[in-house]
Amino acid sequence: MSGPAGTHDGTAEGATRWDALARAAARREAVEAGEVQHEYLAFRLGDVPYAIAVDGVREIVRMRPVTPVPRVPPEVSGVISLRGEIVQVVDLRRRLGMPEVEPSRSTRIIVLHGDVGEVSGVQVDGVTEVLRVVESDLRPPPSGESEFVSSICEREGRFVSVMNMQKVLDLGGS
Amino acid sequence: MSGDKAQREFVSEVEDILERMRDDIARLAEGVGAGAAADPRIVNGLFRSAHSLKGLSGMFGFDAMSELAHHLEDVLDGLRMGRSTLDHDGLSLFDEAVTLISSLVGKLDDDRARSDAEESIATLMERVDAWVAGPTESDGSRESEVDLPAAVLRALTEYEEHRLHENVAAGRNVFLADSDFEILSFEEGLSELNEAIQALGEPISTLPSPGESPDSQIRFSILLATTLDRDSLAEQLDLPAEQLHLVFEGEAQPAALTDAAATEATASEVEPRNEQTPADPGPGSEPSESSLKSISDTVRVDIRKLDELMNLVGELVIQRASIRKIAETLATEPATARVGAELEKVHRSLERKLADLQASVLDVRMVPLRQVFDKISRVARRLRVDLGKEVRLDIRGADTELDKLIVEDLVDPLMHVVRNAFDHAIEDPGERESCGKPVEGRVRIEAFQRGNDVVIQVSDDGRGIDADKVLERALERGLVTEGQELSPREILDLVFHPGISTREAVSTTSGRGVGMDVVRSNIAALGGIVTIESEPGRYTTISMTLPITLAIMQALIVGVGSQRFAIPLNSVRETLLVDPQEIQSSDGRELLNLRGEPLLLRRLSREFDIEPSDAGKLSAVVLGIGDSRMGLLVERLEGQQDAVIKPIQGPVSRVRGVAGATELGEQGAVLVLDVSALVEDALRGREAA
Numbered sequence: 001m002s003g004p005a006g007t008h009d010g011t012a013e014g015a016t017r018w019d020a021l022a023r024a025a026a027r028r029e030a031v032e033a034g035e036v037q038h039e040y041l042a043f044r045l046g047d048v049p050y051a052i053a054v055d056g057v058r059e060i061v062r063m064r065p066v067t068p069v070p071r072v073p074p075e076v077s078g079v080i081s082l083r084g085e086i087v088q089v090v091d092l093r094r095r096l097g098m099p100e101v102e103p104s105r106s107t108r109i110i111v112l113h114g115d116v117g118e119v120s121g122v123q124v125d126g127v128t129e130v131l132r133v134v135e136s137d138l139r140p141p142p143s144g145e146s147e148f149v150s151s152i153c154e155r156e157g158r159f160v161s162v163m164n165m166q167k168v169l170d171l172g173g174s
Numbered sequence: 175m176s177g178d179k180a181q182r183e184f185v186s187e188v189e190d191i192l193e194r195m196r197d198d199i200a201r202l203a204e205g206v207g208a209g210a211a212a213d214p215r216i217v218n219g220l221f222r223s224a225h226s227l228k229g230l231s232g233m234f235g236f237d238a239m240s241e242l243a244h245h246l247e248d249v250l251d252g253l254r255m256g257r258s259t260l261d262h263d264g265l266s267l268f269d270e271a272v273t274l275i276s277s278l279v280g281k282l283d284d285d286r287a288r289s290d291a292e293e294s295i296a297t298l299m300e301r302v303d304a305w306v307a308g309p310t311e312s313d314g315s316r317e318s319e320v321d322l323p324a325a326v327l328r329a330l331t332e333y334e335e336h337r338l339h340e341n342v343a344a345g346r347n348v349f350l351a352d353s354d355f356e357i358l359s360f361e362e363g364l365s366e367l368n369e370a371i372q373a374l375g376e377p378i379s380t381l382p383s384p385g386e387s388p389d390s391q392i393r394f395s396i397l398l399a400t401t402l403d404r405d406s407l408a409e410q411l412d413l414p415a416e417q418l419h420l421v422f423e424g425e426a427q428p429a430a431l432t433d434a435a436a437t438e439a440t441a442s443e444v445e446p447r448n449e450q451t452p453a454d455p456g457p458g459s460e461p462s463e464s465s466l467k468s469i470s471d472t473v474r475v476d477i478r479k480l481d482e483l484m485n486l487v488g489e490l491v492i493q494r495a496s497i498r499k500i501a502e503t504l505a506t507e508p509a510t511a512r513v514g515a516e517l518e519k520v521h522r523s524l525e526r527k528l529a530d531l532q533a534s535v536l537d538v539r540m541v542p543l544r545q546v547f548d549k550i551s552r553v554a555r556r557l558r559v560d561l562g563k564e565v566r567l568d569i570r571g572a573d574t575e576l577d578k579l580i581v582e583d584l585v586d587p588l589m590h591v592v593r594n595a596f597d598h599a600i601e602d603p604g605e606r607e608s609c610g611k612p613v614e615g616r617v618r619i620e621a622f623q624r625g626n627d628v629v630i631q632v633s634d635d636g637r638g639i640d641a642d643k644v645l646e647r648a649l650e651r652g653l654v655t656e657g658q659e660l661s662p663r664e665i666l667d668l669v670f671h672p673g674i675s676t677r678e679a680v681s682t683t684s685g686r687g688v689g690m691d692v693v694r695s696n697i698a699a700l701g702g703i704v705t706i707e708s709e710p711g712r713y714t715t716i717s718m719t720l721p722i723t724l725a726i727m728q729a730l731i732v733g734v735g736s737q738r739f740a741i742p743l744n745s746v747r748e749t750l751l752v753d754p755q756e757i758q759s760s761d762g763r764e765l766l767n768l769r770g771e772p773l774l775l776r777r778l779s780r781e782f783d784i785e786p787s788d789a790g791k792l793s794a795v796v797l798g799i800g801d802s803r804m805g806l807l808v809e810r811l812e813g814q815q816d817a818v819i820k821p822i823q824g825p826v827s828r829v830r831g832v833a834g835a836t837e838l839g840e841q842g843a844v845l846v847l848d849v850s851a852l853v854e855d856a857l858r859g860r861e862a863a
Binding site: 014065067068069070071072073076079080081084085086087088089090103118119121169170171173 | 485487488737781782783784818820821822823824825826829830831832834835836837842843844845
């Protein structure tokens, strides 16, 4: 008996692990039943988890010096150089109206493919994991949720907001 | 992917060929209109183009296109050989064929459009065949009239024989000119002689001549037709008269059209006969084959590849800067001073080589403006007819070179300006006459290099711009207010506002809604600036000043607060150290006395809303675009750097005053200022956004 339950019987951790296994099995069934599976990149702002569709992500880079740019909306913190490419960085905290924090070791810039080859960077507090989600895991955002959230996905008892990056990057009047 | 690339190359090559064909057809049309015989050189050029087109489209499996090209080739061959004569029907068939092929090339991916076009090709081919089958002029054999040795006659190709007959029929003198050449350099000598003959008549064939010449020399006989007599020909060609043998005596006549056409011959035209060597004489050498070969020593390169190359060079330049830093650090430490000094030496030689590499890559991107100017003169020919005006177009400086990318984007704005000149500036013949001007209007396009810029000026001697009308229109539109004092230059500048026009009526030629404002923004997008000068009733001159290349630039690095910016050095006229007390304020503007002239100042910290540091002294960077000047106040001058401008990607698509950014080694991204926007804003008194 070397199962997970054998080591930490009845603890909270053991329970969530069983829970996770059960969910994984359910998901596998759903996938086998032909349900569409999506991949999301999960990241956080403070302790709050968010996710975006993985297809839109080109790469994830560590925080680096950001050169400020004048005459742009405040959400754009500046530009970075990515191997010679110059890319604007949107500070997601500012975009969502959250208080600013100093960049830490875990701060990352998620580099997104653009619609027409235009690349953008989005600064977040940390990147956590890639989520595999089936359609039935997703539900519409509750009323009153931010306009940038396109759906909610339940994960290990927590709700992860799936963001619509197109809306996040639409700074209007540019 | 590779299929795409091949197709792109195919399309660009076909477009080149079609371009040449349009050109040739237009030149032929002028001749036919004037009642002259078709210039054989142009017909040959067209024949070669059709031949290349056939081969190329066949290779890519566009059979319909290839077949049409094949038919054209047949027709042109008939023209070359005198089996048919060119008329307007024939010309319009060529025109249609070129238009059809160019529309087909534009829609290679659209299957339906393609099959439609292929149908039209089939109908067109039937008409081509019908035209060829029509009445043709046959010229009887006149060999007997020509006093040529049988060996020479046999050596002529069918085409050369035809040209001989044509010239005999036209009553020109035909000579066989003997000339000796040094064996080692006979090719140059021969082509020089052929060129000289071109100017005086027509070289028909070049034949090696047997024996008689000294050891180290080789003798050639050139069969040529001219209206000159033996003595003047000998004098002009600098050959002894006894080496010129008259083989057919034509009627004495004044210099005919051939001569006029001959002087127009361009040096770039490939004369197949020049390439004949003694080892390969006579009938075997097909003119079209040898000329096709000569094209193949150039390589077509996608401009994007050159961009990649340029980027790589730019990155190497940045790496070089890091190496220098390491060398400097090493050199200051006693323990590593020797290594440091050596590294510095290596670095210097690397620097030189890199500069050479950069210059070579840049050089590849450069193309002469000629291609744009040719396009414009073609349009101008059509405009003359459409507008019923007599206008002479002078073009100067077509050899001036610019970055290929700039040249490409220059076509539209330049075309617009030239159309304006033809359409609106030049008056109708009647009106010109009553003003005491020559009936024939003049439009001049002139290009020249000035420092790191290229200036293109379009001037006309037309009606000029009526400042009062412009002002009136600006008042109507609320662009200026009643009683506002404007200098004549400021009034002319209003023309660049949308909605203000240099003309009264809108015509089909210049279109609707597109005005000088679009020209200005197009040119600004290329990092250039447009200025206008005019005197009512006399002239208008529009000048466009453009950087030679966009790929790399010398930049002046300046600092304000904690930030750094790069300024393209080609727009920096000078830099000055400024004591803040020297700055004078007047009417909300800051001015500096620069050698007796007031210089308008702007503070970069204020423009870009940057917290200034307590710097005490300031530096003024005097920026100049065209004749406009302005001083930009910064806190620090941090030296010059090579910089590769990159576009800024991201959600905010355009930032006024910022042209792009560049990576400067470890300093990360540095913004490059858009000097023309800053100068323009300062002169218009526009406040920072």
